[in-house]
Amino acid sequence: MADCVIQIYAFTRPEEAAAAAEMGVQQVGFVAGRYGLVHGELDFAAARAIVEALPGGTRSVALTMSTDVDEIVRMAAAVRPDIVHVSTDLYDVDVDGMRRLRSLLPESVQLMKAVPVEDEASVAAAQAFAQVSDLLLLDSKVSGFPGVGATGATHDWRLSRRIVESVKIPVILAGGLSAENVAASIAAVQPWGVDSNTATNVPGDPLVKDMARVAAFVRAVRAAPGGSAYGA
Numbered sequence: 486m487a488d489c490v491i492q493i494y495a496f497t498r499p500e501e502a503a504a505a506a507e508m509g510v511q512q513v514g515f516v517a518g519r520y521g522l523v524h525g526e527l528d529f530a531a532a533r534a535i536v537e538a539l540p541g542g543t544r545s546v547a548l549t550m551s552t553d554v555d556e557i558v559r560m561a562a563a564v565r566p567d568i569v570h571v572s573t574d575l576y577d578v579d580v581d582g583m584r585r586l587r588s589l590l591p592e593s594v595q596l597m598k599a600v601p602v603e604d605e606a607s608v609a610a611a612q613a614f615a616q617v618s619d620l621l622l623l624d625s626k627v628s629g630f631p632g633v634g635a636t637g638a639t640h641d642w643r644l645s646r647r648i649v650e651s652v653k654i655p656v657i658l659a660g661g662l663s664a665e666n667v668a669a670s671i672a673a674v675q676p677w678g679v680d681s682n683t684a685t686n687v688p689g690d691p692l693v694k695d696m697a698r699v700a701a702f703v704r705a706v707r708a709a710p711g712g713s714a715y716g717a
């Protein structure tokens with residue numbers, strides 16, 4: 486059994502990203518591209534600076550709020566992340582768009598699709614997007630929040646578990662995860678990875694990571710049954 490992969494969002498400062506990697510965060514996320522939609526948007530040069538700050542072996546994850554496949558390809562060329570994370574509303578980049586995006590990205594770049602877990606239809610949607618993605622990220626959707634995620638809210642983990650069991654690619658669980666609930670989420674969903682944003686920020690400040698909370702999240706994952714190859 487492999488370690489459960491730990492991904493943390495949304496870094497805006499290279500030094501915080503590097504510190505998180507040293508703490509054991511394996512995938513460091515940031516929002517690449519300025520569209521005036523969400524907190525923490527970085528221009529391509531600032532996003533690239535985070536990629537360059539990471540030690541070897543830590544994967545960089547560039548979240549895009551663009552709905553334009555060609556713009557996403559331009560972002561990937563400028564930022565050169567390990568993973569491109571498409572986090573707009575589900576059908577803003579649909580299955581055909583994801584297929585085209587996959588064909589245009591270098592093979593070395595993985596493509597991750599955020600799927601909102603809301604109801605029974607989410608299971609079929611995840612299965613369809615799994616055919617054209619390298620990874621899935623299962624997240625919460627709250628109306629009024631642009632795109633998928635960054636809500637601080639959990640969702641129905643039973644639906645996420647069904648998705649994990651029915652697709653053949655790695656699945657990261659996101660949505661309201663914290664040091665307090667991540668062990669329960671791993672037990673319930675058995676994902677390949679877990680992800681946190683709001684609960685590892687300085688409370689009330691979406692632009693600054695709370696490194697003590699990041700460290701607590703890493704410890705909680707590694708102590709959880711199923712969270713570490715070396716744990717219980």
Ligand SMILES: O=C(O)c1ccccc1N[C@@H]1O[C@H](COP(=O)(O)O)[C@@H](O)[C@H]1O
Nearest residue numbers: 494495634635636637660661681682683
């Ligand atoms: O991180 C962001 O700023 C972001 C912006 C727009 C859409 C999604 C975003 N982040 C993703 O949402 C998850 C879960 O967030 P939370 O823990 O519920 O606050 C985050 O980790 C990213 O994958």
